[in-house]
Amino acid sequence: MVGVANRMRGLQQSVLGAMTVRCRQVGAVNLAQGLSQVPPPASVLAGGARDFADVGHSYTQPEGLPVFREAVADKLKRSSGLSVDPATQVLATVGATGALMATLTALLDEGDGVVLFEPFYSYYLSSLQVVGLRPQPVRLTGPDFAITAEPLRAAVTDRTRAMIICTPNNPTGRRLTAAELEVVAAVAQEHDLLVITDEVYDEIYFDASPHLAAATVANLAERTVTLGSLGKSFSVPGWRLGYACGPEHLVGAIRVAADSLVVCAPAPLQEFGARALNLGEDYYRELRAMYDRKRRFLAEGFTAAGLSPNEPDGAYYLFVDCSRMGVATGAEAAEVLLEHNLVGTVPGEAFHLDAPDRPYVRACFSLPDDVLAEAVDRLAIGGLVRG
Ligand SMILES: Cc1ncc(COP(=O)(O)O)c(C=O)c1O
Numbered sequence: 001m002v003g004v005a006n007r008m009r010g011l012q013q014s015v016l017g018a019m020t021v022r023c024r025q026v027g028a029v030n031l032a033q034g035l036s037q038v039p040p041p042a043s044v045l046a047g048g049a050r051d052f053a054d055v056g057h058s059y060t061q062p063e064g065l066p067v068f069r070e071a072v073a074d075k076l077k078r079s080s081g082l083s084v085d086p087a088t089q090v091l092a093t094v095g096a097t098g099a100l101m102a103t104l105t106a107l108l109d110e111g112d113g114v115v116l117f118e119p120f121y122s123y124y125l126s127s128l129q130v131v132g133l134r135p136q137p138v139r140l141t142g143p144d145f146a147i148t149a150e151p152l153r154a155a156v157t158d159r160t161r162a163m164i165i166c167t168p169n170n171p172t173g174r175r176l177t178a179a180e181l182e183v184v185a186a187v188a189q190e191h192d193l194l195v196i197t198d199e200v201y202d203e204i205y206f207d208a209s210p211h212l213a214a215a216t217v218a219n220l221a222e223r224t225v226t227l228g229s230l231g232k233s234f235s236v237p238g239w240r241l242g243y244a245c246g247p248e249h250l251v252g253a254i255r256v257a258a259d260s261l262v263v264c265a266p267a268p269l270q271e272f273g274a275r276a277l278n279l280g281e282d283y284y285r286e287l288r289a290m291y292d293r294k295r296r297f298l299a300e301g302f303t304a305a306g307l308s309p310n311e312p313d314g315a316y317y318l319f320v321d322c323s324r325m326g327v328a329t330g331a332e333a334a335e336v337l338l339e340h341n342l343v344g345t346v347p348g349e350a351f352h353l354d355a356p357d358r359p360y361v362r363a364c365f366s367l368p369d370d371v372l373a374e375a376v377d378r379l380a381i382g383g384l385v386r387g
Contacts, residue, residue, distance in 0.1 A: 064092025105131055
């Protein structure tokens with residue numbers, strides 16, 4: 001019988017997708033998957049956008065349309081002061097996931113070690129496995145989940161070639177500080193490491209300070225590939241449109257890998273994407289205010305149920321410490337929330353390689369207000385907290 005490749009052993013559909021299926025089966029409110037059921041900006045879909053018949057439908061050049069790359073460069077400059085040349089340092093990709101796969105493929109060799117900070121976005125692990133790279137986890141602990149020098153230095157070995165960071169973070173919602181990024185920069189410099197920074201939530205944050213792009217800190221620009229996505233800022237994850245930016249010689253190699261993997265990012269959507277990226281500051285202000293309101297509403301629901309949600313300063317997830325439920329693991333907590341409250345969440349284990357020290361679940365608040373209200377009502381069903 002024809003079998004599957006060795007490197008695919010143990011890889012399964014993500015826990016997130018499996019929880020969505022279970023939510024459907026039992027009729028639960030699904031806070032598990034970051035499906036972003038918030039509508040995209042109307043002005044990008046209609047009202048001035050060119051008609052779909054008028055946009056290009058053929059392949060683009062592998063790096064993407066100039067109009068898209070220029071819009072990415074302008075947006076990065078505007079939102080975080082990050083300077084990239086749209087002609088040579090920006091690549092349109094099939095989502096941030098496509099950007100990550102092309103980056104790993106282009107810049108690392110099979111067997112290389114890649115540092116991941118736990119808790120991490122679970123696709124990092126499967127992406128590393130698909131291209132034959134080795135995860136090297138560094139445990140960050142709550143409630144602040146801060147990166148510090150000592151554990152990071154302890155994790156780096158002579159096989160380590162790269163680190164993946166994520167700010168604002170999925171699942172914790174934390175934004176890395178300048179001090180933490182300086183630690184990353186120092187260790188990367190000491191060991192000549194590639195830094196891959198996933199900044200797909202760069203426009204979603206809740207305090208006054210703008211997004212701090214890793215590549216603007218210390219000397220990180222020379223060794224950093226920044227990944228972005230239109231899926232989060234414009235609620236269009238199904239467009240599968242993202243980008244990778246970085247030093248010209250790295251982006252050039254990523255472009256060759258992306259060409260081999262997928263030829264180019266969807267052409268018509270690059271045109272619509274450029275329009276979205278050019279939306280003004282009012283759009284982002286409203287986006288942040290909306291998510292801030294949703295974040296507070298859901299956090300109050302978990303707190304009223306006796307649990308301990310963190311206070312994320314970006315992205316659209318709560319990372320909830322369920323210790324007071326008297327359970328040992330996030331998987332148990334998620335099971336009780338599903339069966340007892342009909343609320344679907346993701347167990348904290350999905351974001352760790354080794355078991356986390358507390359029973360966490362992640363809850364997404366990128367959902368319509370009535371869905372969040374239903375979830376909060378269901379969380380109010382008593383009996384979650386023991387002792
Ligand atoms: C941290 C992070 N990176 C990347 C992605 C995937 O982005 P895309 O849909 O653009 O591939 C997600 C989606 O949830 C995410 O949370």
